[in-house]
Structure formats: structure tokens, C-alpha cells
Amino acid sequence: MSSRRDRRSRRWSLPPAWGIDHQKLIGAVKSLLSHEGVISTRDITEKRVELTKEGVDFAENGSAEFRTFQRVAAQGGTPQADVMKESYGKVGQSKAMAAGWIAIDKSAGAPTVVRKVDSVVDTVAEQLKALKLGDEAKVDEKSRTELKKRKLISEV
Incomplete structure (x- = not known):
């Protein structure tokens, strides 16, 4: 078992595999500082x-x-009640409408969700995958703020 040293910043990081509680380590260091x-x-x-x-x-x-868009039938749409059951x-309906992917058609009596575009790109999932892999540079600050608002990510 060894620690890993970051040569550029002259920092040491202890692997989580050591099982050392962060607060106990900080306490020991503070004690030595005295x-x-x-x-x-x-x-x-x-x-x-x-x-x-x-x-x-x-x-x-x-x-x-994206799932809401996928749920809506390409031809004729899907009853809004069916979409809302998910x-x-x-x-999903709110965000897909805001993105211009779907619309509500009330002309046939019961509200129906219809597609406005043929295909979409799920940028939210792509951003989350990038963050999961630690590639934070692929996600701009505005998108990261939106993901935080939606409680899809947290900063620790």
C-alpha cells in the first residue's frame, strides 16, 4: 500500500482503500501542527x-x-394521461416541451402528446455520463448549474 503523490502540486492523497477516516486524519495532522x-x-x-x-x-x-420523447408514438401521438403515469x-413532459421536442394536441378531445421533431439528442444523459467518468471539462458551467438545480449532481 502506498500513497500517490501529485508532482505538480506537491500533494499527497491517500487511497480510499486504506480505510482511513478523513476527519481522524485531519485531527492527527492538526495535533502534529501544535x-x-x-x-x-x-x-x-x-x-x-x-x-x-x-x-x-x-x-x-x-x-x-428523452424517455418522454421515446414514449410518444411517432404517428398519432400518445394520450397525455399515459405519459403522466410514468x-x-x-x-419529462415539461422539459421535452421546453426543448421543442413535443407538444400537446387538444383538438381530438382528450389531450394527446405529439412529437414535433423526428429525432433528438439526449444531451443531459451525455453530460451526466461525462461527469460520471470524471470528464468535467465537457460540461460547461451553465449546464452544470442546471444539473444541480434538477438534483442530478452534487458537489462534494
Whole structure:
């Protein structure tokens, strides 16, 4: 078992496999700091993005808006009541409508959800997959803020 050293920043990171509680380690270091000349430290705060449970689901199975679009029949549409029965129905319908993927047709009596476009790209799922793989550079700050609002990611 060895620690990993980042040569550029002269930092040491302990592998999680060591099973060392972060707070206990900090406590031990602070204790050593009370003895002058033993060690010197500086605080470094790192943030990383983690997917929430729903974020993982969307990364693997598609976003709510994408699933809603997939649920709507290409010809003739799908009754709105059927779309709303799905666990993702309300959010999916709202986001898909905002993206211009679907519309509500009320001309035939019962509201029907119809497609406005033939195909779509699930950018939310793509962004979540990139974040899951640690490729944060692929997701701009505006998109990351939107994903946080939707509680699909959290910063830790």
C-alpha cells in the first residue's frame, strides 16, 4: 500500500482503500501542527461532482425528457394521461416541451402528446455520463448549474 503523490502540486492523497477516516486524519495532522517545526501544512479544498441516484438513472437510461420523447408514438401521438403515469412523466413532459421536442394536441378531445421533431439528442444523459467518468471539462458551467438545480449532481 502506498500513497500517490501529485508532482505538480506537491500533494499527497491517500487511497480510499486504506480505510482511513478523513476527519481522524485531519485531527492527527492538526495535533502534529501544535508542535512547532514537526510538520507544515496548507489547506487545499477540492470539489468533485457526483451523480445523485436519479442522475445515475438518467445517465444509464436517458433523461426524463428523452424517455418522454421515446414514449410518444411517432404517428398519432400518445394520450397525455399515459405519459403522466410514468415516474418521469411530469418533469419529462415539461422539459421535452421546453426543448421543442413535443407538444400537446387538444383538438381530438382528450389531450394527446405529439412529437414535433423526428429525432433528438439526449444531451443531459451525455453530460451526466461525462461527469460520471470524471470528464468535467465537457460540461460547461451553465449546464452544470442546471444539473444541480434538477438534483442530478452534487458537489462534494
